[in-house]
Amino acid sequence: MTMLAIHCDAIDNKAACYHEFLLRYSRNARTVYGFVEGKDDPCFYRGFINQMLPDDWNVEMWPAGNKRQVYQVYADVDWRRFPKRRVCFFADRDLSDMIPETFAQDRNIYLTDGYSIENDVVKKETCRRLLTEIWGFGNTPHAEIDEICDLFEQELEAFLLGMIHIMAWILYWKRNGERPNLNNLQMGHLFSFEAGRLRVIGTPQDMPSVAAYIHKQCNVVTKHDVDITVVEAEFQQDGVYRKFTRGKYLLWFLVAFCNAVHRSTTSLFRSVRRPPRVRGDVSSSHGMVVIGDRARMPSSLRVFLSGTYCKYIQSKSSRK
Numbered sequence: 001m002t003m004l005a006i007h008c009d010a011i012d013n014k015a016a017c018y019h020e021f022l023l024r025y026s027r028n029a030r031t032v033y034g035f036v037e038g039k040d041d042p043c044f045y046r047g048f049i050n051q052m053l054p055d056d057w058n059v060e061m062w063p064a065g066n067k068r069q070v071y072q073v074y075a076d077v078d079w080r081r082f083p084k085r086r087v088c089f090f091a092d093r094d095l096s097d098m099i100p101e102t103f104a105q106d107r108n109i110y111l112t113d114g115y116s117i118e119n120d121v122v123k124k125e126t127c128r129r130l131l132t133e134i135w136g137f138g139n140t141p142h143a144e145i146d147e148i149c150d151l152f153e154q155e156l157e158a159f160l161l162g163m164i165h166i167m168a169w170i171l172y173w174k175r176n177g178e179r180p181n182l183n184n185l186q187m188g189h190l191f192s193f194e195a196g197r198l199r200v201i202g203t204p205q206d207m208p209s210v211a212a213y214i215h216k217q218c219n220v221v222t223k224h225d226v227d228i229t230v231v232e233a234e235f236q237q238d239g240v241y242r243k244f245t246r247g248k249y250l251l252w253f254l255v256a257f258c259n260a261v262h263r264s265t266t267s268l269f270r271s272v273r274r275p276p277r278v279r280g281d282v283s284s285s286h287g288m289v290v291i292g293d294r295a296r297m298p299s300s301l302r303v304f305l306s307g308t309y310c311k312y313i314q315s316k317s318s319r320k
Contacts, residue, residue, distance in 0.1 A: 001138060017062035024060060025082070032309045034061040035073050037088045044117045044292035045090055051297070052305045057313055067091050071103055084108040085312035088304075092116035095171055100233065110304045118288070119248025121295040122254045127152045129294040135258050136276025137269075144269050148196070151268075152257055155198045159253045162191065162200050163245045166214055168231040170246070173220055180218035187252040187284075189213065193260035198267050202265045252284040255293070 021033060032053070036042055042061040064070045067228045070091045088108045094115055097102065103111075113120065128149050132138045137145060166185070173180050189204040190213070207213040215222045235241040259291065261268055265275040282290050 009129070011278065015064060015069060015073050017064050018076055021060075021062060021073075021087075030057045032057065032059050032132060032312065033087045034059060034090060034256065035064050035070050035088075036061055037064060037067055037092060039063045040286065040288040040292070041090065041117060043288045044121070044177030044295070045301075046282045047293040048297045048301060049242050049305060049309065051140075052310055054313060059309070060249070067094065074104060083312055085308045085315075090117075092247070092254055095174060098171055098240075098244065099174055108308055110301060113298060113300050114243045114247070115245060117292075119243070119290055120298045121288070121303075122156070122247075122250040123295065124149050124153050126291065126295045127254060127258065130254070130258050130291065131261065132283070133294070134279050134282055134290065135262050136278055137272070140269060141271055144271060148261055148268060151196055155196070155257060156250075156253060159191065159250075160241050160245055162198070163249060164229070164232050164235045164241050166190070167241065167245055168228050169211065169214055170233055172226065172228060172231050172233070173218070178220050180185045180220050182218065182246065183248075184217040184219070185214060185215070185249070187249055187256070189217075191253075191256075193256060193263075195264045196257070196260050248284070251287050251291070255282055255287050256286045258282075300309070 001309065017035065021035075025033065032049075034045065034049070036045060040126060043065060046059060046061060053059065064073050070089050074089050084107060088110065091103070091111045091112070092115065093112045128145060131145060131148065132140070160213065168178065172184065190201055190210065190255075192199045192201060202210065204213040207216065211228070214220075235244070262275050265272050280290060
C-alpha cells in the first residue's frame with residue numbers, strides 16, 4: 001500500500017483514528033490492532049490482550065469516540081486488505097438487547113457481556129484489591145477484609161436495586177427517541193454512604209422525587225402519564241438489572257464504597273486504629289486507569305482473543 005493510497009483513503013474517511021491506523025499499519029510488524037469506544041477503554045483491554053500475546057508481539061489501540069464510530073470504522077475498512085483476526089473492535093453492549101439496536105456482527109467484533117466494560121470491573125475481587133493496594137488496607141487481617149468484601153456485595157445489590165427506577169426511565173427515553181445526557185446524573189446526589197452502608201436519597205437536590213431530578217439533569221421533558229412500573233418489571237425479570245445497569249454508575253459505586261470504608265475505618269475494622277494512607281487519587285471519572293488492570297479478564301473476552309489475535313499470530317508462526 002503506497003503512501004499516496006493511504007492518504008487518499010484517509011481523506012475519504014473522517015475518523016482520525018482510522019487515518020492513524022492506516023499510517024501505522026505494517027504488514028510485517030509483530031503488531032495486532034484494535035479500536036475501542038472511549039479514551040479510558042485501552043486501560044482495560046490492553047492489559048488483558050498483552051497477557052495473551054507472545055512477548056515479542058504488541059497491540060496498538062485507538063479510541064474511536066463512541067459505539068457508532070467503532071462500527072463506522074469497521075464498515076470503512078477494506079477487508080480484502082486486512083486480516084480480520086489481526087484488526088479487532090471492542091464495543092459496549094449498552095441497552096441494545098432491550099431496545100433493540102442492530103449492529104454488525106463479525107468474528108473480530110467483541111461486545112461486552114453486560115452494559116459496558118465497567119460491569120466486568122465492579123466485582124468483589126476488584127474491591128479487595130483496591131482496598132488492599134490503593135486504600136491502604138494491605139496489612140489488615142484477611143478475615144476483616146473478607147467481611148468488608150461481603151459488605152460490598154450486599155451494598156452493591158442494594159445499589160443495583162435502587163438503580164432499577166432510574167435505568168427504567170433511561171430505557172424508556174431511548175425507546176422513544178430521546179437523547180438524554182446520562183453523564184449529567186450525579187450518583188452522589190442520589191445515594192450516600194453511612195458507615196459503609198448505602199443510603200438512597202429520596203429528594204435529591206431538593207427535587208420532589210428521583211424521577212423529577214433525573215428528568216431535569218438529563219434535559220428530558222417530564223411525562224406524567226407514563227407507567228414506568230411496566231419498564232421496571234422488565235429490569236427485575238431474571239435479574240436483568242444486574243447486567244444492564246450503566247457501567248459508569250457502577251464504577252461510581254465501587255470508588256464511593258472504598259472511600260466510605262476508608263472514612264469509617266475505626267468502626268468497620270476491629271484491628272485498625274486510624275485510616276491508612278491512600279496511595280493515589282482514584283475517582284469514578286478516571287478510575288479505569290487505576291482500576292482496569294485490577295479486574296479479572298471476562299471469560300468471553302478470553303475466548304474472543306484466543307479466536308482472533310492468538311489465531312492470527314499462530315498462523316504467522318506456522319508459515320515460517
